[in-house]
Every structure is written in C-alpha cells, then in structure tokens.
C-alpha cells in the first residue's frame with residue numbers, strides 16, 4: 299500500500315500502435331471525462347498519464363519503460379501512471395515489479411475498470427487487471443457523444459488465426475463479435491455527434507457475425523447495409539481483414555453498396571507459399587490473387603492495400619523475389635511493410651534460420667521502393683477524376699482544406715467548404731502521399 303495522493307483532475311491518454319488502440323484510447327478518455335476529469339491541454343502537465351501500449355514491434359516492452367522514465371518531472375515527482383494496451387496484457391506483473399512509479403496496469407479487455415482503479419491508486423492501492431471479458435467492457439463504456447467527421451467503431455476483437463509471428467491472439471484473446479443492436483446504436487450516436495464516415499474496426503473485422511434485427515445471422519456486409527440505412531452516414535470503411543474471411547456477401551457489397559468505400563486493406567504478408575505456410579496464414583498466393591480478381595470484378599476502381607513482413611525466419615532470396623513479384627502483379631494503392639521482429643511467446647520466435655539484420659534492411663528497402671512506385675502510379679492515375687471528398691480539417695495554407703477521397707487518398711483543396719461537409723473535387727495533381735484538387 300503506497301501513500302495516498304490527491305485524486306487526479308487532469309489526464310492524458312497516449313496511444314501507440316493500431317487503430318484499435320486509438321479507438322480504445324478515445325474510449326478511455328471518455329471514461330475519465332465521465333468521472334469529471336478533463337484532458338490536459340497540449341504541453342501541460344497531466345495529473346494522470348495513461349500509456350496505451352502496442353506489443354507488435356521489437357523492443358516494444360523496453361519502449362514502455364523509457365516512456366515511463368520520461369514522465370518523471372525535474373523535481374523528481376511523477377504523474378499517476380497507468381499502463382494499458384497489449385504490453386500491459388502481456389507483461390502486467392513484470393511492469394508492476396520493474397516500475398514502482400506505475401500505479402495501474404490494465405489490459406485491453408478490462409479498461410472499463412480504469413476509473414475505479416485510478417481512484418484506488420490515488421488512495422495508495424496499486425492494481426493490475428488483465429482479465430479478458432471483452433463483452434463486459436463494451437457494456438460498461440459510456441455512450442458516445444461528440445465525434446469528428448470520421449470515427450472508428452470497434453465491431454470485433456481478438457483473433458483465432460494464430461499466425462506464427464503474431465501476439466494478438468495472446469494479448470487480445472479469442473475472436474468476439476459485438477452485438478448487432480449495440481453497434482447500430484453506437485453508430486447512430488456517432489452520426490448524431492457529427493460523424494459522416496465510420497470505419498469498422500477489428501483485428502479480424504471481416505470475421506464479424508451477428509443476429510440482425512430480423513433474427514437473421516449476418517456477416518459484416520449485413521452490418522454495413524444496416525448502418526448505411528442512416529441517411530446522415532455518408533461513408534463506411536472497415537479494417538483489418540483476413541483473406542479467408544472475405545465472404546461472397548462482402549465481395550458483392552463492394553459492387554452494390556454505394557456507401558461502402560472502394561478501399562480494401564487485405565494483408566498477405568508474403569508472396570511465397572512455403573513462407574505463408576510457415577506463417578500459418580492458411581491461404582496461398584493463388585487463393586489470395588483469385589480473391590483480388592473477384593473483388594476487382596465487382597469494383598474495378600477499388601484501391602487495394604496490404605501488409606508485408608520481410609525476413610521471416612528461413613525466407614530465401616528467391617522467396618523474397620516472389621513477394622516483389624506479387625506486389626508488382628497487385629499494384630497496391632498503398633501498403634505497409636515491416637522487418638520481421640521476434641515476439642516473445644510466438645512460435646516463429648523459436649524457428650531456425652533467422653534472417654540477418656542487413657539482409658532484412660536491404661529487402662525492406664527494395665520492397666518499399668516497389669510499394670512507393672505503385673502508390674505514386676495509383677495517385678497519378680487519379681488525376682483528372684472528379685470525386686467526393688469528406689472535409690476533415692483545415693490545411694496549413696489560407697483557405698485550404700484537407701479530406702479523403704473514396705480511395706482513402708489525402709486530398710487538399712482551397713475554396714468555400716467546412717469540416718464535415720462532403721464536397722465535389724476535381725483531382726488536378728498527384729504526389730506520393732497526397733493529391734491536390736479544385737472545388738467543382
């Protein structure tokens with residue numbers, strides 16, 4: 299039992315990693331605000347700091363300890379520190395043992411208990427909570443209020459795929475789908491609060507399934523169709539998907555549902571079947587390519603996005619060339635690429651033939667050059683098109699606005715517009731990461 303401290307009045311939630319963590323960070327901020335606390339102003343000290351951690355990259359855990367260390371003030375005092383997210387889930391007790399300045403450790407499925415744990419900590423009681431009752435969490439979260447023009451909505455959590463390099467099944471637990479009615483309700487509140495575009499989130503979002511308001515079992519396409527019925531909701535997106543959960547209904551929805559945006563993030567990780575097998579991706583290069591063909595058949599202008607890992611244990615030069623060949627064949631509008639990093643407790647971490655750092659660097663550079671080539675080509679192909687842009691915020695120049703095209707490209711333009719407005723823009727020039735437009 300450590301000494302009591304005054305209850306924190308201000309807070310700061312720092313989220314690292316994926317959009318799911320960003321969503322969780324927003325929900326934790328809402329929870330603390332519902333307790334009467336206020337978010338500390340930019341640059342100001344906060345009484346409570348929540349480090350919402352990511353466990354995906356190498357040294358992720360060490361990074362948490364250096365972030366904790368950086369919170370110590372010049373006078374030796376420190377804010378009340380809470381560690382949340384996937385590192386909290388994976389290393390809870392260890393953090394409590396190694397970092398006495400941390401008063402609260404809470405996992406991704408238990409952060410609905412954060413306010414009471416913070417109150418206990420202020421009274422001197424340190425606590426760890428890493429249970430996995432995802433359903434209880436959502437039921438305990440406050441109703442959504444104000445929203446930006448674009449909002450995230452977590453519909454699915456956890457993963458049952460067990461790719462051999464990934465910690466998510468261990469840190470986020472088994473796949474759960476949030477109830478249809480709860481999601482329709484939360485989406486309605488987000489739209490009433492100002493959202494015009496909602497991105498449905500899940501580690502395996504296209505595995506979502508549920509019973510709709512007519513008692514039918516539906517998949518993600520059924521949910522998207524129900525949400526699209528809200529006249530004030532203009533756009534729907536979803537991420538992150540697994541190739542094996544792309545249902546016929548979801549593919550068809552890309553051809554039929556106007557509000558479902560022509561953008562699909564569909565990680566493949568590698569372009570060689572032996573590597574995919576060692577990763578336990580349970581699909582092949584051919585099945586992935588056949589899937590893309592079916593999707594492009596119903597939505598020829600769809601923007602495809604992917605994830606890649608270079609240097610997976612045992613990956614040969616020839617196998618890496620296969621990955622480059624796949625990237626060339628698909629011509630992604632954008633893609634994320636990473637060097638393999640061993641995660642404690644995952645099967646791949648103990649596999650033989652780890653690839654040297656210098657070889658991984660060289661492969662990553664070549665892969666990113668190919669990805670950037672295709673991203674620029676995709677943007678350049680968009681020049682001359684006229685499309686809708688949802689205005690998200692002001693640009694840095696006078697009268698300039700920023701928003702996203704249907705293909706999730708960043709677009710800037712000048713003219714008479716406002717945040718949350720859908721405007722029509724002619725795309726007049728393209729760069730690697732954004733396009734400029736003329737208001738039509």
Ligand code: SF4
Pocket residue numbers: 457458459460461464465466467501502540
């Ligand atoms: S499907 Fe994604 S989240 Fe699930 S284990 Fe594989 S990489 Fe991890």
